[in-house]
Amino acid sequence: MKSEEIAKLAGVSRSTVSRVVNNYKNVPKETRDKVMQVIEQYNYVPNTMARALAGKGTNTIGLFIVSVSDKKSHNRIYQNNYFAPFVDAVIDLANQSGYYVLVHTIYEKKDFLKITEAFSQKRIDGGIIIGTEKNTETINRLINADYPLVIIDYDFNEILNFNTQKKNVVVINSSDYEGTADALNYLISLGHKKIGFISGRTSTFSGKQRLKAYKDTIKKNNILINDDFILKGDFIKEKTRNSVQRLIDSKNLPTAILSSNDDMALVAMDVFESSGIKIPDDISIAGFDDVPFASQVHPALTTVRLPVYLMAEKAIEFLSIMIKKDTTVFTQFIVSTELVIRESCRELISD
Amino acid sequence: MKSEEIAKLAGVSRSTVSRVVNNYKNVPKETRDKVMQVIEQYNYVPNTMARALAGKGTNTIGLFIVSVSDKKSHNRIYQNNYFAPFVDAVIDLANQSGYYVLVHTIYEKKDFLKITEAFSQKRIDGGIIIGTEKNTETINRLINADYPLVIIDYDFNEILNFNTQKKNVVVINSSDYEGTADALNYLISLGHKKIGFISGRTSTFSGKQRLKAYKDTIKKNNILINDDFILKGDFIKEKTRNSVQRLIDSKNLPTAILSSNDDMALVAMDVFESSGIKIPDDISIAGFDDVPFASQVHPALTTVRLPVYLMAEKAIEFLSIMIKKDTTVFTQFIVSTELVIRESCRELISD
C-alpha cells in the first residue's frame, strides 16, 4: 500500500495524501477526512525510508553506549548495573513517545564512526550518548553538524570551549560533587576520621568530580589525606578487588570507605567479609548510584542515589524538543542526588 | 558524499560504484581497486535509506519485548531481571556482528502493529520477539510474510499447526520441563515431600511447561498434590507477595517451595523472613533463571540456570543466517538449563 494507491482511492493526488499525512494546514477538512478514511481503512503507513530520503526525519533516535577501555575484555553493558537500567528506561520512554530507538555499543575508538554514520545516513533524528571515555573529536563534529544531541555525564565546559556558536546540545549531569560531599559529611558526622575512597575512572566527568569532592571535603574538615586510603577502582570490579585486598594486607585500615559507585562498594564488602572484617562493625562502607542490588544486599548499602530514570526522562524530553525544532536548546541539566542511609555504616564510638 | 561523486572521482559510472560496493563479480580487479581507493579515501558509506528504498536490506534487526498485561501498571523492562540481560546481550552481540538494533517495547495489543510496521516499512531485515503473551495472529502474519523471525519462549507446535509451508522462523526455548524436574528431584532427594510451587504466567510457554513439569514430577513421585501449595505468582512481584502471605496466614506450610522464577523466589524469601520464617532452616526455596541477584543474596538462592547469553547468541546467529538467505531455516532450538545448588535448600531430617 503506497501513497499513490491511497490517492487513487480517495480521488486526489499523491501530494494531497502527503499533505494530509504530514498535517499541513492548507487542506480543507472535507478533503482531509476523505483521505484519512481511506488511509485508516487500508491501514496505510508511509514508508519511512522514502520519507527519510525525501528529507523528513525517521522518527527514531540513537542511543550510544560507550565503554572504551584499554583492556581486551570489555565491560559489556548487559552486566553493568549502571548502564542497563538507563538503557532500558530510555527505550521504554522513547517508545512511549512514539520514537523507535536504535541502540549501539561502542567498545573501540573506531566504533565512534558508527555515531556519525547513523546521523549522516539519516538513520536517526537525534542521539543520546552515555558512557565512559567520550571522544571529544566525535562529539564536536556532531555538535558542529548541528545534530540534536544529549550527552550524559560530560564536562559542559569542554563544549563551551570548543563551540562559539550555541548549537543543539544538552548535557545531563548529576550533582556528583555535592552527593559525594553529602556522603562524606554523613560519615564524618558518625565520628569517622580515617575515611578511604575508591575512585572511579577519572576520564569520566563524574569520576573526576567525585574524586575532587572527596579531596576537597576531607581537607575542608581538617582531616589529613592519606594517599594509601585512596584506592584505584576505575569502575572495574577486578581492579577494585585487588586494591581492597592490598589495603587489607597493609594492616592499616580506615574506619570507613566511600566508593565512587555501588558496584565497587559491593565488591569491597565481599572482599572484607571474606577476610573476616565485618561491615559495619569493623568498617563502614558507602556507595554511589543506588543500583537495585544495593538495597537487597546484607547489610543493605548506604549510598547516594542517582535518579537514573529521571535522567532518561529528561534526555528524551530535551531530545524531543530539539528534534521538533520548535526551538534550539543549548544547556546543561543537573539532576540531584540523594543520600540514602541504610545499614552499612555505623557510628564510631570514641573511647 | 554520494555514489555519484565517487563515480566522478574514480572516472566510472554510478552503476559501477554500486557494483563495487555490493561486491559483484563482474568487475575487473583493476576497476574495483580504483573505485575502492576513492571510497576509502573519502570514507564513503552508501546511504542506507536509499539502499533500502531500492530494495536492499537495512542491516538492522528489530528486538521486540512484549509485556502485555491486564494491569494498568506495566511490568517495565528496565526493572525486569529476566528481560534486561537478554536485551543487552542481544544488542551487544548484534552490534559485534555489524547490525544496528532497533528495540521496541510492547505493552498493549495495538503495539503489535509496530512489529509489522517495522518490517513493512523496511526498517529492519529481521526480528527477535521475546516476552509474555505473544500475539498468535501477529506472529502468523509475520511468518506468512516470510520475514526472518526468531521467537524466544514460544510453543513451536502452534507454528507447526498454522503453517503448512515451512518458512523462515526459529523458536528458541529452554529445557523448562527438565529443569523444573531437576529442581524438584533435588528437593525430593533432600527428603522433602510437602513441596509448594509458585507458578508463572501460564500464557507463557515456559510458564506452562514449568507448571506441568511440577505436577507431573510430584505425581511421578507418588506425592499427593496439595492445591493450597500451588501459589499464583504470574511472574509479578506484588501478586507473589500476596500469595505467599496468604500461605503463611494459613498456618499450613510446605517444607520446600520451588518458584517459576528467581524474582518471585526472592520475593518469597523476603516475605518469609519478615514473618520470622528462616530459610533454609524452616523452609527451603529454589528458583528458576539464575538472575545475577540470586547468587548475591543471603542465603544464596539455589536455582535452575537459564543460559540467557547463549540464547541471545543463538538468536543472532540464526537471524543472521536467515537474513543472508543462504538457506531457509525452520526449526526449534532448545538450550539446556542447569541446576545450581547454593544455600537456600536444606536436607529434611526425618525423625
Added chain:
DNA sequence: GTGAAAGCGCTAACAG
C-alpha cells in the same frame, strides 16, 4: 565490462 535510464515511495517547490 560498463553506462544509461528507470524506478523504489515520498516530499516540496511551482504552477495554476
Added chain:
DNA sequence: CTGTTAGCGCTTTCAC
C-alpha cells in the same frame, strides 16, 4: 486549495 514535476541516493535491467 490541489495537481504536476522534479528530485532524495541507490540498485538494477537493458543495451552497447
